[in-house]
Amino acid sequence: MKTRYIFSMGQIQRKDNSIAFKNEKGWHYVPVEGVREIYFMNEVSLNTKFLDFAARAGIVLHFFNYHGGYSGTFYPKEHYISGRLKIAQVNAYNRYRLDIAKSIILAVAENLRFLLYHYYRHGKQELKAILDWLNYDIKNIVEKTTTIKQLLYVEGQMWIRFYDTFNSLLPLNFQMQARVKRPPNNPINALISFGNTLLYTKTISAIYQTHLDQSISFLHEPMESRFSLSLDLSEAFKPVVVFRTIFELINRRKIRVDDHFEKRLNYAILNREGKKIFIQAFESRLSSKFVHSKLKRNVSLEHAIKLDGYKLIKYLLNQDMFNPFSIKEKQ
Structure with a gap:
């Protein structure tokens, strides 16, 4: 299993060549082979010996606080x-x-259009x-922009228009x-923030496997x-x-306000069960495979994030066209 999620409080350490985690139910052991990243969704204690062990194994560790907020x-x-x-x-960065x-x-626009067209049909x-x-x-609007500031305004308008469709797509x-991020103020904002953060951290892990510098973004x-480049490369994957x-x-009622959010926190934070349900669906979608239209082989959405890193590298070194992930690649 490439990704491990730890939801309970506890202690984690190295035990021989395994990862040992202790919570209220006792010790749990995971062989280090095959683990690429670990998500700590609650408070854990660890030491530098474990960090050194994880570093030598190439394991990325993502930390979240009890409320689901990303710590680092x-x-x-x-x-x-x-x-x-x-x-x-x-x-x-200086020239292009x-x-x-x-x-x-x-x-992003192409993938938003694909997502909404499903409901239109x-x-x-x-x-x-x-x-x-x-x-x-x-496309015409984007082509006419001459500064990053103008482009970010266009992006903001695109997301605002997309959020306005929620009145038609989601129950009351x-x-x-309004989009509220820090902290979220209602269930839908909580889901978006949690999902975007998970995707951001997945992109961090994907870029780690390339030669790209995470700090130089566009x-x-x-x-x-x-890691601002992870913010860049995750954008195209948000819709899909x-x-x-x-x-x-x-819409399939697998996530419900009364059952899966913290009532005492104005339903603006997923509870533990809600996080588990979301993560399971999120991981399932990332692992779903499609026949890549250019590569002519099965590719998972998670691997497609890494492929975008390679596309960017080809652009940087060879001036090949850089076309971030489009849903058309699945067709």
């Missing part, structure tokens, strides 16, 4: 290092940043206006009103204390991974 990532010492690529990445950022926004005719906008107008108790501003998961869990 322990990132093993980079072993995929390329000075040539780093120079190319910096040069691309806007082009790369535009490619990301257009991929099943009777939601009120979605025609936004579908036409995403299909015909957004999952309506949004759409999002490169900043200290965050995060929002498809959210819509299906809600």
